[in-house]
Amino acid sequence: MYRQQLMEQLKRFVELEDSQLLGLIEIPKEESHGDLAFPCFQLAKQFRKAPNLIAAELADKVNADLLPVFEKAVAVGGYLNFFLNRDAVIRDILATIAKAGNTYGNSSVGRGQKVAxxxxxxxxxxxxxxxHLRSTMIGNAIANILDSQGYHVMKINHLGDWGTSFGKLIVAYRNWGHEYDLKDNAVRQLLELYVRFNQEAEKRPEMEDEARAAFKALEDGDEETVRLWKRFIEISLAEFEKTYRLLNVEFDYYLGESFYSDKMGAVEEELAEKGLLQTSEGAEIVDLSAFDMPPCLIRKSDGATLYATRDLATALYRRREMxxxxxxxxxxxxxxxHFRQVFKVLELMGHEWAAKDCIHVPFGTMFVDGQRLSSRKGQVVFLEDVLRKAVEVAAGIIEEKNPALPNKEEVAEAVGVGAIIFNDLKNNRVNDVNFVWAEALNFDGETGPYVQYTYARISSLLRKGDYQPDQKLPDTMSAVGGDVEWSLVKLLGRFPNVLDRAREQYDPSVVAKYVIDVCQIFNRYYNTTRILEGERNEIVQKLTLASAARTVIGKCLHLLGLRSMETI
Ligand code: ARG
Incomplete structure (x- = not known):
């Protein structure tokens, strides 16, 4: 923030390239030392002087010819510290936010670029x-962040709807399907059928052959088999949709692994043509030992294609067709x-773009109250149940806090689900996360409900103060010139850089941590200031600041995929 202006300011006196100047500018650790700092150590050679002398001389020159956004420059040791002109900066930032509204922080860095x-x-x-919850929510937030930076985003649900396990399920259904109605909890029933197949096949290994034959029939397009398989997909998707609706996530494409079943032959041909395919113990592989990786399996000895084969076809399709x-x-x-292998094979095929344009965004495991939610032996905690429980807990808290709230159910859903999403997004995505019921739903902790509650609190403040969003900014902003206000304004001004970092790192936690900081500073301001007291002109200044904070908090909630509400 204001680095560009500082660079312009320094250029008049220091002979360095723009980018060199920008690279040197720092933010002082102590806020009281100034808002920006320029270290003079690198200039010692150019000026043939000690850095502290250079800083002192520069201070004199700069102060005699200051840009309006700066108030003064002070030499401290070898540093030249700059203080921003609070009134000018406050006006500048608040006017920018008021004008941009929900588009504040957007940029066009990604213009013309399509992302799958x-x-x-x-x-x-x-x-x-x-x-899958983590993938859904992290993916959704990254999609929103990239979208705000001008990218054309395509959200794709790459359904796991192909592979030998479907042969097993089909055989299981033919044997015991009549015992299940596949209505309520249909996915649970399908899972039971699958588990039953595995138990039974231990006693009767010939069932494995039946399953292989069933999958082969599916691959060959046998009508009855395909019909059954399609039904499994429909039933499952109908259930998943309920979860997606709760999470408020939509996709641009549902393109499952099966979509690529007729596109893998071409991949194998391309691999063979380029001399990459080798046979090893009857299987087809691409050797990756030169890159310190195990071979990438393309086709098993029984003729079945693999996850990696489908991902190769998928990547090429996304690049070429989409x-x-x-x-x-x-x-x-x-x-x-798996992804390192797939990307490397693409590269070896001559698709050099794969080395830099294919990006695996990994994340750690999520535990609930310290426990892994595993699907071993069919003993599963269903995500939908976890979400429902969170909504229930939120409803209990709201009943206690604000029993008169008119739309309690809607709010409970937004807060309960928001708690889970925020808990998931607030840690660096590569870390494991632990969802602890009591912590994630705490309205005072670093949680989704805390952010949503702060948003509602500001909304109510603006209503009470009869704030009109389109009103002109007051001529002076002296009523919001205190230290807490100054920290808040500077933080709000930094939002575009925060989005830039979140985009670069593909990490929504950058936004989540930032919005917690904004809420904490805003609440400190709220608790120490009588915002609705004083002259009307002063009240308007304070509400302008509150409104800017609300805009930024609302935008962060939206980017992270949480709902914001006017009242909680
Ligand atoms: N369905 C897979 C799983 O549940 C994830 C698929 C990820 N996407 C891909 N293109 N391989 O583990």
């Missing part, structure tokens, strides 16, 4: 697992090797 985001990618006939410039995969850290 592989996110959620749940598996048909399996429970919506907790790592026109994606950037391929982002939001998938758990346990698949790191």
């Amino acid at each position: 985001i592989d996110m959620s990618s749940v598996n048909i006939a399996k429970p919506f697992a907790i790592h 026109g994606a410039d950037l391929l982002v995969y939001v998938v758990g850290a346990e698949q790191k090797l």
Whole structure:
């Protein structure tokens, strides 16, 4: 913030390239030392003087010819510290936010670039697992962040709807399907069928052959088999939709692994043509030993294609047919090797773009109250149940806090689900996360409900103060010139840089941590200031600041995929 202006200011006196100057500018650790600092150590050679002398001389020159956004420059040791002109900066930032509204922080860095985001990618006939929640929410937030930076974003749900397990499910259904109604909890029933197949196949290994034959029939397009498989997909999607609705997430495309079943042959041909395919123990592989990786399996000895084969076809399709410039995969850290292999094979095929335009965005495991939610032996905690419980807990808290609230159910849903989403997004995505009921729903902690509550609190303040958003900024902003206000304004002014960092790092936690800081400073301001008292002109200044904070908090909630409410 204001680095550009400082660079302009310094250019008049220091002979360095713009980029060199920008690179040197720092933010002082202590706020009382100034808002920006320029270290003079590198100039010692150019001026043939000690850095502290250079700083002192520069201070004199600069102060005699200051740009209006600066108040003064002070030499401290070898540093030249700059203080911003509070009134000018406050007016500047608040006017910018008021004018931009919900578009504040947007940029056009991604203009003309298409991004395919592989996110959620749940598996048909399996429970919506907790790592899919992470993929869904992290992916959704990254999609929103990239969208705000001008990218054309395509959100793709790469459904796990293909592979030998479907042969097993089909055989299981033919044997015991009549015992299940596949209505309520249909995915649970499908999972039971699958588990039953595995138990039974231990006693009767010939069932494995039946399953292989069933999958072969599916691959060959046998009508009855295909009909059954489609039904499994429909049933599963109907259930997943409920979760997506709760999470408020939509996709641009549902393109499952099966979509690529007729596109893998071409990949194999291309691999063979380029001399990359080798046979090893009857299987087709691409050797990656030169890159310190195990071989990438393309086709098993029994003729079945694999996950990696489908991902190769998928990447090529996204690039060639969908026109994606950037391929982002939001998938758990346990698949790191898989993606390294796939990207390397693409590169070896001559698709050099894969080395820089294919990006695996990994994330850690999520635990609930310290426990792993595993699907081993069919003993599963369903995500939808976790979400419902969060809504219930939120409803209890709201009943206690604000029993007269008119739209309690709606608010409970937004707050309960928001608690889970925010808890998921606030830590660096590569870390494991632990969801602790009591912490995540705490309205005073670093939580989604805290942010949503702060947003509602400001909304109510603006209503009470009869704030009109389109009014002209007052001529002076002296009523918001105190230290807390100054910290808040500067933080709000930094929002565009925060989005820039979140985009670069593909990490929504950058936004989540930032919005917590904004809420904390705003609440400090709120608790120490009588905002609705004093002259009307002063009240308007204070409400202008509050409104800017509300705009930024609302935007962060939106980017992270949480709902904001006027009243909680
Ligand atoms: N369905 C997979 C799973 O549940 C995730 C798929 C990720 N996307 C991909 N293109 N491989 O583990």
